[in-house]
Amino acid sequence: MSNATLNNWTPSSWRKKQVLQQPTYPDQDKLQDAxxxxxxxxxxxxxxxxxxxxxxLAEAARGKAFLLQAGDCSESLDDCEPDALxxxxxxxxxxxxxxxxxxxxxxxxxxxxxxxxxxxRSNDKxxxxxxxxxxxxxxxxxxSPFTEGDRIPDPELLLRGYExxxxxxxxxxxxxxGGFADxxxxxxxxxxxxxxxxxxxxxxxxxxxxxxxxxFMEAVMGASIRQSDSVEVFTSHEALxxxxxxxxxxxxxxxxxxxxxxxxxxxxxxxxxxxxxAHVEYLKGICNPVGIKVGPKFDPDELVNLIKVLNPNSEPxxxxxxxxxxxxxxxxxxxxxxxxxxxxxxxxxxxCDPMHGNTFSTKTGIKTRSFxxxxxxxxxxxKIHESKGTILGGVHLELTGDNVTECIGGVGNLGExxxxxxxxxxxxxxxxxxxxxxxxxxxxxxxxxxxxD
Ligand code: PEP
Ligand code: CO
Numbered sequence: 001m002s003n004a005t006l007n008n009w010t011p012s013s014w015r016k017k018q019v020l021q022q023p024t025y026p027d028q029d030k031l032q033d034a035x036x037x038x039x040x041x042x043x044x045x046x047x048x049x050x051x052x053x054x055x056x057l058a059e060a061a062r063g064k065a066f067l068l069q070a071g072d073c074s075e076s077l078d079d080c081e082p083d084a085l086x087x088x089x090x091x092x093x094x095x096x097x098x099x100x101x102x103x104x105x106x107x108x109x110x111x112x113x114x115x116x117x118x119x120x121r122s123n124d125k126x127x128x129x130x131x132x133x134x135x136x137x138x139x140x141x142x143x144s145p146f147t148e149g150d151r152i153p154d155p156e157l158l159l160r161g162y163e164x165x166x167x168x169x170x171x172x173x174x175x176x177x178g179g180f181a182d183x184x185x186x187x188x189x190x191x192x193x194x195x196x197x198x199x200x201x202x203x204x205x206x207x208x209x210x211x212x213x214x215x216f217m218e219a220v221m222g223a224s225i226r227q228s229d230s231v232e233v234f235t236s237h238e239a240l241x242x243x244x245x246x247x248x249x250x251x252x253x254x255x256x257x258x259x260x261x262x263x264x265x266x267x268x269x270x271x272x273x274x275x276x277x278a279h280v281e282y283l284k285g286i287c288n289p290v291g292i293k294v295g296p297k298f299d300p301d302e303l304v305n306l307i308k309v310l311n312p313n314s315e316p317x318x319x320x321x322x323x324x325x326x327x328x329x330x331x332x333x334x335x336x337x338x339x340x341x342x343x344x345x346x347x348x349x350x351x352c353d354p355m356h357g358n359t360f361s362t363k364t365g366i367k368t369r370s371f372x373x374x375x376x377x378x379x380x381x382x383k384i385h386e387s388k389g390t391i392l393g394g395v396h397l398e399l400t401g402d403n404v405t406e407c408i409g410g411v412g413n414l415g416e417x418x419x420x421x422x423x424x425x426x427x428x429x430x431x432x433x434x435x436x437x438x439x440x441x442x443x444x445x446x447x448x449x450x451x452x453d
Contacts, residue, residue, distance in 0.1 A: 009285035011249040011258060014242050019278035021120045021240055021271060023134070023141045023153035031243065034155035038162055038247035043261030044114065044169055045235065047252045047287070053234050053264045054289040056108045058317030060393035061349040066103050066447070067320070067394025068096050069236060069265075069291075069351065070436070071112030073428035074119050077139045077157075080164040085171055087401030088113070089180075090189040091433055092233065094203065095440040097186065101206050102444025104451065108234070112398070114165040114172070115237040115263045118244070119427050120271045136426065140241055144426045158244050165235075165262065172233055181231040183214055191401060191433055198411045199437045236291070239266035242282055249286060257287040267291030267322060268310075270356070273298070275306045284310055291320045291396075295357060296329045300340035307346050320349040322396045326357025327376040334384050342390070351394035352381040359428060366419045368429045371409030375442060382446050395443060399431040400424075410435035 025031040059065040070092060072079075079085075088111070096107040117140035126135045126146070133151040136144045140161040143150035175181060180188050186207045218224050239245050239260070248262035260266055266286075270293040272279035283290050290310055294303060303321075311318045321341070325333045341348055354377040358369045378395065385392040405422045406429035408414050423429075431439060 011246045014278035014282040017278040017281045025153045031155040035243050047259050054317035063391045065106040067108045069110040070397040073398045075116045091401040093189045098440040098444050103447040110234040110236050114168040114235040117161040118241040197434045234264040236265035238269045260286045270295045293322050296325045304344045322351045322353045324353035324356040327373040330380045349393045353396035354378040355398045369407045399436040404432045
């Protein structure tokens with residue numbers, strides 16, 4: 001049985017299941033009207049791209065490529081402007097360059113972008129100074145300022161989110177198709193404010209060496225190396241808001257099955273992982289590759305069962321496990337999960353999310369993460385896979401090309417007092433440019449040392 005022919009599955013069969021983490025809209029007619037307009041609009045991605053990503057993720061699972069999945073915790077509608085998008089794309093390009101240099105293998109670039117507008121939350125309500133309002137669930141649902149008007153879920157935001165996703169994707173596609181992404185001109189991706197960052201010299205030396213090699217090869221071959229002037233960037237977001245996902249779920253000509261056309265790689269969040277719940281029901285029937293966030297409370301049998309439900313035919317590239325235990329729990333939890341997956345002979349890509357298990361609040365109530373803990377979890381995940389002879393084939397990071405101060409530590413040695421200075425995230429704290437590059441260099445070092453073993 002393929003995903004395409006699951007009995008009794010339809011894009012709306014999730015409605016018969018328990019559905020967590022959805023907003024309560026005050027007016028159901030307005031919601032249905034917005035959803036039906038969304039369902040008429042063109043897809044954002046194509047089934048060719050989705051299938052190509054699935055093939056590439058299958059390669060990463062075999063150690064032939066490396067997945068770099070990164071971007072905002074939560075995109076905001078206001079940040080859909082050229083400078084912010086270019087900065088984020090530049091970081092993704094620079095990091096992927098560093099990883100290619102370290103791994104000498106293909107890097108699959110996937111942004112948390114063009115649709116990462118809905119957030120799971122621990123509570124439905126938030127109270128401040130005696131006033132209780134709906135919690136902020138991301139710009140696809142409501143707005144973050146603490147006023148009654150902003151917090152009421154507004155179905156029109158589903159359309160605003162889709163439109164911003166389309167504008168974002170259009171700009172990314174234009175930039176990456178040529179010119180900007182040309183490997184002969186990596187100076188296009190330099191960020192002005194970062195020229196004196198500690199890693200800048202190392203980065204530029206590496207870039208010079210790559211571009212000289214490229215030009216040397218081209219001189220020898222007497223032709224330009226194909227595809228070195230364009231790159232692929234795929235999109236991903238948490239498949240959380242099921243009305244939004246359903247409205248963009250379509251059949252395509254000449255292929256079996258259903259595709260979620262709002263993104264290449266939807267993922268199942270940690271809070272909505274119940275195998276009998278609505279989110280799993282929805283993801284079960286689509287042909288896209290699917291990520292699963294795996295955290296410390298995941299029972300190994302529960303995970304094995306979930307993977308079988310989501311990938312009944314063991315299709316390569318279909319499942320990416322995004323492991324996020326936290327630096328203090330990873331050594332206890334990850335080995336058991338790897339063993340369970342191996343014993344059940346399941347074909348998955350293992351990817352490390354060192355962000356979501358390492359969030360804490362400062363004494364003054366600011367949500368942050370420490371660079372040391374993030375590095376430590378990543379390091380542990382690399383080592384655990386090495387000791388088991390399995391492959392860590394990707395990373396999943398929350399970061400921005402903006403010069404924010406949201407995570408402490410790293411090259412700039414940010415401390416808790418620095419967090420007040422440039423904290424912009426409405427949800428989780430992100431690595432800033434310098435911290436992200438530091439992370440890329442340390443991942444590349446791991447890969448290099450593995451190559452030299
Ligand atoms: C996220 O990726 O922003 C997120 C909420 O992650 P998780 O489901 O792993 O907590
Ligand atoms: Co997050």
